[in-house]
Amino acid sequence: MHQHExxxxxxxxxVLFITSTIFISGLWISNYLNSKxxxxxxxxxxxxxxxxxxxxxxxxLLQEISCKDISNTVLxxxxxxxxxxxxxxxxxIGVENVDVVSLKKYxxxxxxxxxxxxxxxxxxxxxxxxxxxxxxxxxxxxxxxxQGYVLTSLSEKYPNLRVYSFDYNLDLSAIRAMISxxxxxxxLPAIVINGKVYSGFNSIExxxxxxxxxxxxxxxxxxxxxxLEEKAAKDKTSLKNDTKNQ
Amino acid sequence: xxxxxxxxxxxxxxxxxYIQIFFLVTFLDKRKTIKxxxxxxxxxxxxxxxxxxxxxxxxxTIVKTVESLLSLDYxxxxxxxxxxxxxxxxxxxxxxxxxxxxxSIVLLQxxxxxxxxxxxxxxxxxxxxxxxxxxxxxxxxxQALKRILKYFETDPKAMAVVPSVIIYNPKNIVQIIxxxxxxxxxxxxxxxxLMGGMQTTPGPLSTFRKKVFDELGPYRKxxxxxxxxxxxRMQEHGYKxxxxxxxxxxxxxxxxxxxxxxxxVRWIYGFIKNLIDYRRILFKKKYGPVALFTLPSxxxxxxxxxxxxxxxxxxxxxxxxxxxxxxxxxxxxHFFNFNYKFEWFFVSTKAALFFSIILYILVxxxxxxxxxxxxxxxxxxxxxxxxxxxxxxxxxFWMLRAIYNAIFSKESSWTFERRVINN
Numbered sequence: 001m002h003q004h005e006x007x008x009x010x011x012x013x014x015v016l017f018i019t020s021t022i023f024i025s026g027l028w029i030s031n032y033l034n035s036k037x038x039x040x041x042x043x044x045x046x047x048x049x050x051x052x053x054x055x056x057x058x059x060x061l062l063q064e065i066s067c068k069d070i071s072n073t074v075l076x077x078x079x080x081x082x083x084x085x086x087x088x089x090x091x092x093i094g095v096e097n098v099d100v101v102s103l104k105k106y107x108x109x110x111x112x113x114x115x116x117x118x119x120x121x122x123x124x125x126x127x128x129x130x131x132x133x134x135x136x137x138x139x140x141x142x143x144x145x146x147q148g149y150v151l152t153s154l155s156e157k158y159p160n161l162r163v164y165s166f167d168y169n170l171d172l173s174a175i176r177a178m179i180s181x182x183x184x185x186x187x188l189p190a191i192v193i194n195g196k197v198y199s200g201f202n203s204i205e206x207x208x209x210x211x212x213x214x215x216x217x218x219x220x221x222x223x224x225x226x227x228l229e230e231k232a233a234k235d236k237t238s239l240k241n242d243t244k245n246q
Numbered sequence: 247x248x249x250x251x252x253x254x255x256x257x258x259x260x261x262x263x264y265i266q267i268f269f270l271v272t273f274l275d276k277r278k279t280i281k282x283x284x285x286x287x288x289x290x291x292x293x294x295x296x297x298x299x300x301x302x303x304x305x306x307t308i309v310k311t312v313e314s315l316l317s318l319d320y321x322x323x324x325x326x327x328x329x330x331x332x333x334x335x336x337x338x339x340x341x342x343x344x345x346x347x348x349x350s351i352v353l354l355q356x357x358x359x360x361x362x363x364x365x366x367x368x369x370x371x372x373x374x375x376x377x378x379x380x381x382x383x384x385x386x387x388x389q390a391l392k393r394i395l396k397y398f399e400t401d402p403k404a405m406a407v408v409p410s411v412i413i414y415n416p417k418n419i420v421q422i423i424x425x426x427x428x429x430x431x432x433x434x435x436x437x438x439x440l441m442g443g444m445q446t447t448p449g450p451l452s453t454f455r456k457k458v459f460d461e462l463g464p465y466r467k468x469x470x471x472x473x474x475x476x477x478x479r480m481q482e483h484g485y486k487x488x489x490x491x492x493x494x495x496x497x498x499x500x501x502x503x504x505x506x507x508x509x510x511v512r513w514i515y516g517f518i519k520n521l522i523d524y525r526r527i528l529f530k531k532k533y534g535p536v537a538l539f540t541l542p543s544x545x546x547x548x549x550x551x552x553x554x555x556x557x558x559x560x561x562x563x564x565x566x567x568x569x570x571x572x573x574x575x576x577x578x579x580h581f582f583n584f585n586y587k588f589e590w591f592f593v594s595t596k597a598a599l600f601f602s603i604i605l606y607i608l609v610x611x612x613x614x615x616x617x618x619x620x621x622x623x624x625x626x627x628x629x630x631x632x633x634x635x636x637x638x639x640x641x642x643f644w645m646l647r648a649i650y651n652a653i654f655s656k657e658s659s660w661t662f663e664r665r666v667i668n669n
Contacts, residue, residue: 002485007534011272029597033595037591040591085591150575
């Protein structure tokens with residue numbers, strides 16, 4: 001009977017040790033970089049919070065004077081880039097991660113503050129902004145994905161439209177308060193326009209019907225822009241002809 | 247769902263990294279013991295050797311194969327070559343008649359019964375000390391046999407020695423990526439040989455002490471992978487199998503994806519079936535590394551590759567569905583919107599990504615060591631990339647097919663594959 005060489009158990013253990021070390025290092029590096037990202041997001045949120053407070057204070061100070069002096073420092077574009085970072089973190093780090101959830105709550109509060117302030121400015125100074133509050137669900141809500149596309153597309157089309165999105169299931173008292181104020185049902189997605197709730201999916205055309213002022217203003221704006229461009233082009237050609245004639 | 251997926255991913259990547267490191271540690275530990283033959287190799291004695299060449303429809307390559315055997319640097323009176331025609335339907339039999347007057351060559355013809363029956367017929371008719379078989383689509387390096395026998399001479403415990411198989415004259419991309427794969431196999435097989443965990447004695451000139459067959463019996467059909475079964479039988483009985491990296495055998499590789507696919511379905515199918523037949527040795531420490539390392543690694547490889555493939559497939563489908571919903575909802579407004587600004591924030595920092603990177607680095611290290619062993623230089627080439635990319639795309643298909651066939655016991659026959667390869 002032939003015999004195998006004795007098993008080299010030491011090697012099995014050494015390799016296990018090396019592999020575990022690689023794995024623990026991988027997990028550690030990943031954790032370290034994730035916490036750096038979370039800090040980065042938190043810093044942006046702090047900065048936005050500071051800017052918002054400053055705008056609020058400025059508004060309170062100046063409300064008796066003129067609307068022209070309200071500088072438009074409220075940061076919708078920064079808010080939307082923050083939104084994409086938070087939603088990326090939800091995928092990359094985890095929806096249930098404590099830090100990610102806290103970033104999201106902070107972000108929702110900033111949105112609400114921005115909404116209240118902008119609404120006050122709009123009411124007082126007669127600006128033409130329209131606000132959409134959008135409530136979505138995270139789990140198995142395919143219509144929410146579609147509604148997201150629609151709202152992104154609309155806010156690109158109409159700069160005067162301000163969309164604020166909220167996770168319906170986020171455990172935040174301010175969101176719960178909004179849900180009860182506007183009586184938002186749990187049939188998601190749901191949008192609130194001018195205080196009225198529309199639940200279920202709404203297409204681009206359906207929403208455009210709900211915001212006729214914004215659509216009309218944008219059409220006028222585009223028409224004016226086109227006229228101006230046409231005029232500029234005409235001027236240019238006549239200038240060219242003039243120089244040619246000379 | 248997500249966490250289950252993550253756990254499976256971690257388990258597979260842990261095992262895959264473990265396997266790669268195990269190879270690397272063994273190789274680095276024992277690389278000094280690898281024996282390379284001098285240019286002028288002299289043996290203390292020249293024992294008798296029989297080489298059997300099973301033939302099925304090989305009229306085009308057989309003469310070249312036999313001529314390469316005749317030019318082996320080995321005393322002619324010690325070497326017998328058995329050409330066994332396994333009921334070919336082409337002119338193989340009349341083609342090999344050119345050798346009928348050669349005293350070293352014996353011609354045999356039989357009814358078609360499969361490769362193992364052809365080799366066994368030669369086994370019955372020989373009493374030489376060593377026995378080898380050579381696939382009729384392969385050619386030998388003239389020093390190959392002497393180098394193999396040197397292993398037997400220096401190690402009386404060696405019962406079989408497996409040579410290095412090299413792809414002959416790779417022309418198209420399918421053959422070039424197989425060359426990369428076979429070069430890597432020189433590293434993995436040598437390492438398995440060093441640790442005593444070889445699980446196959448492949449068709450191209452694996453050489454045995456004849457008494458292996460006297461003691462363990464002849465070849466079996468073994469789901470058309472008789473070379474895997476023989477090795478497992480030897481391992482079960484504690485017979486040592488070694489690997490000689492500089493005994494070169496050149497083989498014709500399948501030159502199209504469909505032929506490669508058929509060959510691999512047969513290999514993986516054979517692996518699964520033989521594994522089931524020999525499940526009694528799995529994880530039993532008395533059977534050594536083949537039971538504790540090689541066979542489990544094969545299982546991890548099959549399921550790991552299928553798992554990665556399903557993941558990628560699932561993500562592609564998900565992406566397409568999302569794009570479809572987007573287009574359906576808002577038209578093509580965003581479809582061509584590619585103005586992404588690069589930001590470090592959006593680079594993935596998932597642990598899974600690190601493990602994948604580590605794994606790919608280890609695979610590339612294996613490829614480089616294989617190339618070093620094969621050509622003497624560990625230089626990087628683009629064919630390695632092609633190999634990794636193409637094999638990751640097509641390998642899951644033959645693995646899935648082999649599993650399917652194994653479940654429903656659909657055998658792919660050797661003769662069928664031969665017929666296809668020659669066409």
